Amino acid sequence: MRKIFLSLLLLTLAYGCSPSVKKTISPGFSELRPAVVAVMPVKWAAPDANEDADIASLFRKLTAGKLKSLNYAALPLEEVDAKGTDSNADAYLYIHIKDWDRDSFAGYVSLRVDAAYEMYSRDGVRLWSSEYSTKESDLSLDERSRDYGVFGTYEPRIERLVEALLS
Numbered sequence: 001m002r003k004i005f006l007s008l009l010l011l012t013l014a015y016g017c018s019p020s021v022k023k024t025i026s027p028g029f030s031e032l033r034p035a036v037v038a039v040m041p042v043k044w045a046a047p048d049a050n051e052d053a054d055i056a057s058l059f060r061k062l063t064a065g066k067l068k069s070l071n072y073a074a075l076p077l078e079e080v081d082a083k084g085t086d087s088n089a090d091a092y093l094y095i096h097i098k099d100w101d102r103d104s105f106a107g108y109v110s111l112r113v114d115a116a117y118e119m120y121s122r123d124g125v126r127l128w129s130s131e132y133s134t135k136e137s138d139l140s141l142d143e144r145s146r147d148y149g150v151f152g153t154y155e156p157r158i159e160r161l162v163e164a165l166l167s
Contacts, residue, residue: 021164022131029127034090036073037119038080039064045098052100058155059095059115062162067093070166091127094118099133110137111157117165130165 026032042056064074080087099114116131136157 021167023128024130025128026126028125032121032125032127034072034119034121034127036075036088036090037067038075038085038087038089038092039067039077040080040084040092040094042095042097044100045096055100055154055158056097058158059097059162062155062159063093063095063117063166066162066166090122092120092122094120098131110135111154113157113161115161115165132161132164134161134164 039060042059044056060077064077067074075087075089080089085092094117096116096118097113098116099112101112102110112133112135114131114133116129118129119127121127134157
């Protein structure tokens with residue numbers, strides 16, 4: 001009984017110590033709250049980062065979808081790509097990938113992602129920012145399953161990250 005209690009206590013402490021989202025909201029955000037948002041192209045922090053176009057596209061699509069569910073009008077990504085900050089948006093959301101680290105070793109695979117969002121008004125006033133870090137891992141002896149376990153399932157992981165950053 002004591003072992004079970006100790007195990008539950010440790011499990012509770014482990015989940016209670018998970019990383020939180022760091023957010024900063026401008027004091028005047030409620031007055032400046034934009035209606036139309038342009039999700040700008042992803043910026044990778046490290047100049048030598050593995051800039052995967054599919055990952056960047058997935059971040060932008062999921063972010064635009066989440067903004068729509070929060071009652072913002074997200075401009076079509078094609079329009080943002082063509083016009084940039086000349087688009088007809090009230091605000092611009094910048095996505096920064098600070099770290100994208102994939103590891104694999106003898107059955108163990110992990111994916112660590114550090115990302116930050118910043119929203120600026122059309123006038124360049126910073127409306128809010130958020131930052132979040134997550135690491136997910138898997139252990140498998142089957143090579144095909146191991147590769148699929150982390151490398152083939154980016155969408156649900158990125159979706160959870162976007163959800164955390166925009167909540």
